[in-house]
Amino acid sequence: MTQMLAARTAVAVRRPEKMAFPPRTLLYHLAPQAPEAIWCESLTSYINRLGRAHHVSPRTLVAEVINPLLPSPNPFVAAFGAQAAMGLNGNGEQSKGWQTVLERLTGQVHLHRLTFETVLGDFPSMRILRKTPAWCPMCLAEWKCAGQTLYQPLIWMLQVVTICPTHQTPLVDRCPACHRYQKVLATNKTPPFECTSCSVWLGDESSPRRTGKETTQQLAWQAWICSILEELQTASLMEGSLSWQVFFTQLVHYLRERKGAFRKLALAIGAEPTNFHGWVTNQDVALSTLLTFCYRCEVTPWQVMQGQLEPLERIIQGGASRSSPFPPRPNRRVDRDAYASYLDAALNREGVPPSLRDVARELGYGSTSQLTYHFPEKCALIAQRYAEYRDQRKQQRLLKVREDVRQAVFSLHAQGEYPLIYKLSDVFPNGLMRQREARNAWREALQELGREP
Amino acid sequence: MSQTSSSEEPESFPQELLTSSLSARQAYFEQQCLIEHPRLLDTLDAIVQVICPVDASESSRRPGTMVLVIGPSRVGKTTLIRLLEERLTRLTLERMQADPGFIPFASVTTIGPEGSRFDWPGYYRAVLRSLRDPFMDIPRARIPNREVREAMEAALLYRRPLTVIVDEAHHLAVAASGSRLQNQLNHLKYFENLTGVSHILVGTYEMRPFRRINAQLACRSVDIHFSRYDATNTEDVQVFRSIVWALQRQLPVLEEPPLVEQWEFLYARSIGCIGLLKLHLNRALTLALEEDARTVTLTHLRKAAMPESRVKAALQNALESEAELTESDGADERLLTLLGLRGPGSKKAPEAAAEQKPRRAPRPGKRTPQRDAIDEATQEETAPEEAAG
Numbered sequence: 001m002t003q004m005l006a007a008r009t010a011v012a013v014r015r016p017e018k019m020a021f022p023p024r025t026l027l028y029h030l031a032p033q034a035p036e037a038i039w040c041e042s043l044t045s046y047i048n049r050l051g052r053a054h055h056v057s058p059r060t061l062v063a064e065v066i067n068p069l070l071p072s073p074n075p076f077v078a079a080f081g082a083q084a085a086m087g088l089n090g091n092g093e094q095s096k097g098w099q100t101v102l103e104r105l106t107g108q109v110h111l112h113r114l115t116f117e118t119v120l121g122d123f124p125s126m127r128i129l130r131k132t133p134a135w136c137p138m139c140l141a142e143w144k145c146a147g148q149t150l151y152q153p154l155i156w157m158l159q160v161v162t163i164c165p166t167h168q169t170p171l172v173d174r175c176p177a178c179h180r181y182q183k184v185l186a187t188n189k190t191p192p193f194e195c196t197s198c199s200v201w202l203g204d205e206s207s208p209r210r211t212g213k214e215t216t217q218q219l220a221w222q223a224w225i226c227s228i229l230e231e232l233q234t235a236s237l238m239e240g241s242l243s244w245q246v247f248f249t250q251l252v253h254y255l256r257e258r259k260g261a262f263r264k265l266a267l268a269i270g271a272e273p274t275n276f277h278g279w280v281t282n283q284d285v286a287l288s289t290l291l292t293f294c295y296r297c298e299v300t301p302w303q304v305m306q307g308q309l310e311p312l313e314r315i316i317q318g319g320a321s322r323s324s325p326f327p328p329r330p331n332r333r334v335d336r337d338a339y340a341s342y343l344d345a346a347l348n349r350e351g352v353p354p355s356l357r358d359v360a361r362e363l364g365y366g367s368t369s370q371l372t373y374h375f376p377e378k379c380a381l382i383a384q385r386y387a388e389y390r391d392q393r394k395q396q397r398l399l400k401v402r403e404d405v406r407q408a409v410f411s412l413h414a415q416g417e418y419p420l421i422y423k424l425s426d427v428f429p430n431g432l433m434r435q436r437e438a439r440n441a442w443r444e445a446l447q448e449l450g451r452e453p
Numbered sequence: 454m455s456q457t458s459s460s461e462e463p464e465s466f467p468q469e470l471l472t473s474s475l476s477a478r479q480a481y482f483e484q485q486c487l488i489e490h491p492r493l494l495d496t497l498d499a500i501v502q503v504i505c506p507v508d509a510s511e512s513s514r515r516p517g518t519m520v521l522v523i524g525p526s527r528v529g530k531t532t533l534i535r536l537l538e539e540r541l542t543r544l545t546l547e548r549m550q551a552d553p554g555f556i557p558f559a560s561v562t563t564i565g566p567e568g569s570r571f572d573w574p575g576y577y578r579a580v581l582r583s584l585r586d587p588f589m590d591i592p593r594a595r596i597p598n599r600e601v602r603e604a605m606e607a608a609l610l611y612r613r614p615l616t617v618i619v620d621e622a623h624h625l626a627v628a629a630s631g632s633r634l635q636n637q638l639n640h641l642k643y644f645e646n647l648t649g650v651s652h653i654l655v656g657t658y659e660m661r662p663f664r665r666i667n668a669q670l671a672c673r674s675v676d677i678h679f680s681r682y683d684a685t686n687t688e689d690v691q692v693f694r695s696i697v698w699a700l701q702r703q704l705p706v707l708e709e710p711p712l713v714e715q716w717e718f719l720y721a722r723s724i725g726c727i728g729l730l731k732l733h734l735n736r737a738l739t740l741a742l743e744e745d746a747r748t749v750t751l752t753h754l755r756k757a758a759m760p761e762s763r764v765k766a767a768l769q770n771a772l773e774s775e776a777e778l779t780e781s782d783g784a785d786e787r788l789l790t791l792l793g794l795r796g797p798g799s800k801k802a803p804e805a806a807a808e809q810k811p812r813r814a815p816r817p818g819k820r821t822p823q824r825d826a827i828d829e830a831t832q833e834e835t836a837p838e839e840a841a842g
């Protein structure tokens with residue numbers, strides 16, 4: 001220091017200048033997870049993580065920062081975030097608008113890779129995406145245990161992907177505690193993969209593996225889907241966004257060159273020939289139907305796009321060797337006596353009464369319609385009993401809420417603080433103090449203390 | 454820019470200012486004349502060397518270093534911060550181009566405590582605002598106090614600033630004493646460990662207790678003394694005269710005042726603090742401009758000068774603090790003696806040092822824990838009584 005001073009004796013006078021930064025991003029420069037792999041993060045997952053990184057709810061992030069910058073701001077952000085936001089993971093115009101805004105706000109580029117545009121090109125998103133997010137509880141448990149970032153891979157958002165490629169367990173789309181679907185954009189600041197309704201952790205290390213013949217068939221089908229998606233993603237990253245018109249043009253061209261090929265191929269794969277001709281020529285088909293066709297014909301969509309259709313010749317000549325990935329729907333006969341006694345037993349079951357949906361599931365039905373058709377009275381009784389049980393639980397919960405709020409008010413009062421409602425909100429997170437019963441309990445407790453609310 | 458040494462003449466103010474309004478002339482001198490003097494630049498270099506020693510790349514910086522920049526009031530600490538911000542911006546331009554989310558520093562000014570506690574949530578919010586958090590000014594998105602610390606930590610991790618510059622950091626010491634002050638600094642140290650972001654605490658001599666609060670903090674922080682110019686040092690006198698000369702050339706009056714001739718008077722009233730000197734000259738200029746005088750005279754300077762009592766108080770504070778901050782001769786020998794490498798019975802030296810440690814004065818009314826000496830007179834009085842009894 002002394003040496004430096006000895007060397008420096010000059011004094012300078014200058015005008016102060018305010019050095020401006022180059023433009024900085026308004027939001028953090030958060031990197032997406034695995035942007036070039038099959039496990040790449042979805043755009044909605046990225047928005048959720050961005051909100052949490054800023055310590056605001058994803059909905060607040062969308063409402064206060066992203067939405068005002070959109071070409072056409074959405075007036076109903078909360079409703080949009082519940083389900084409709086799933087479309088952001090697709091390849092529509094809406095998604096492109098959001099990508100542009102997010103790229104400007106975060107400084108990240110290539111956010112289109114977080115949508116299905118990179119995997120499925122211009123395939124209509126309406127036919128490919130789930131309504132609400134799904135997840136693999138075992139993946140979540142593993143990632144959390146390993147300290148990895150928790151995110152929602154794009155692959156979990158596809159309707160056709162129903163089994164986790166890693167753990168071969170079914171993907172789940174409802175909270176195990178409250179049985180509610182998850183919001184696409186979280187409305188609160190709950191940590192990732194805690195239920196957006198009841199804050200229960202959605203990971204589970206002990207999810208059972210599937211067994212049995214159908215499962216093996218489905219596993220093969222799901223593994224094939226994953227390989228197809230990987231192939232399409234690689235092709236898309238190398239060749240640019242895929243055009244499905246090429247797929248249909250190649251297929252039609254090939255089939256028209258061979259007399260009766262449409263009919264023969266349709267019958268070989270167990271499809272109705274008119275329907276098959278319709279979707280091939282009109283280029284309008286669900287992704288699951290298209291993939292089923294490719295699966296049974298032992299050809300990949302990318303091979304079709306490249307004109308490599310030799311495997312179809314073998315199928316036309318000799319029939320499909322692969323069976324349908326979906327098990328045939330069972331034509332079940334209703335055993336009235338057995339079912340009636342089962343319903344009676346359900347009515348008299350001790351402990352928590354089952355809901356009608358539970359009983360239907362126990363009998364192997366996906367919905368309650370069969371049971372209500374054959375046993376309307378018994379079903380009505382089961383439903384009524386379950387409704388009474390739910391009502392009773394609700395009353396118990398409200399009683400507990402009232403007592404908790406009363407205790408909290410008295411506790412704050414004893415500490416010499418006025419029990420303002422926002423202080424109670426700190427004690428009771430998850431918006432409990434927004435409930436009418438909680439507010440009434442707060443007013444009553446204040447009156448009991450002789451204070452005015 | 455102009456440079457002044459003993460041989461070169463410093464740049465004068467723009468002559469067109471003479472036709473401008475009084476307020477414009479005053480504003481020019483007050484706001485547009487930034488004096489880059491050696492003490493300021495040396496301090497700036499020392500700070501930059503600590504937080505980014507070789508270049509501004511992330512790999513070469515030393516994370517988790519707390520820098521204490523201590524100096525008397527009005528020595529130019531805020532100007533130093535302004536220059537430091539400029540320097541850091543310039544050093545990191547390349548990195549800012551590469552990473553659009555990177556912000557090179559957060560600069561905050563602490564607010565004096567309203568009560569006995571330092572307002573940490575207010576501090577966190579100030580850092581967040583400085584790091585351009587978009588939700589700070591949106592009432593509907595307000596981050597509650599219980600989460601704002603985590604939000605600030607996240608901002609430091611994502612924005613990756615080189616440093617957090619804290620102006621008026623002595624407010625941390627005003628709000629706390631003893632163990633609580635240690636807690637405050639440990640709190641800052643926690644952020645440095647967690648995020649790798651250095652803190653530069655800039656403040657007055659009230660920050661002296663920060664240096665000796667505990668051994669760990671003492672070893673992990675770097676003290677930089679931003680001192681005044683000392684007239685007992687010939688070199689300092691030369692520089693001070695150069696500064697006065699540069700400032701006299703910048704005073705927007707018709708005739709250049711011969712301030713260099715009055716340097717001793719100016720030094721006496723500014724105690725060598727350039728901020729005080731400039732404030733003094735600014736007030737004198739205001740008086741001269743109000744009187745429509747051709748130049749700033751000694752009368753103006755005397756009227757605008759700080760009263761003797763205040764100067765004395767400031768000087769006393771500065772001298773006491775300088776004595777504490779300046780290492781006296783023979784420090785190495787004293788340390789070696791303490792370590793048992795010098796002097797007779799050297800191994801007992803630390804114990805001896807401990808014995809010599811000044812005792813804390815007892816509280817008024819509290820007796821010292823030792824047997825009272827029995828007064829001889831009392832003994833004489835009691836002895837005959839005993840003999841009689």
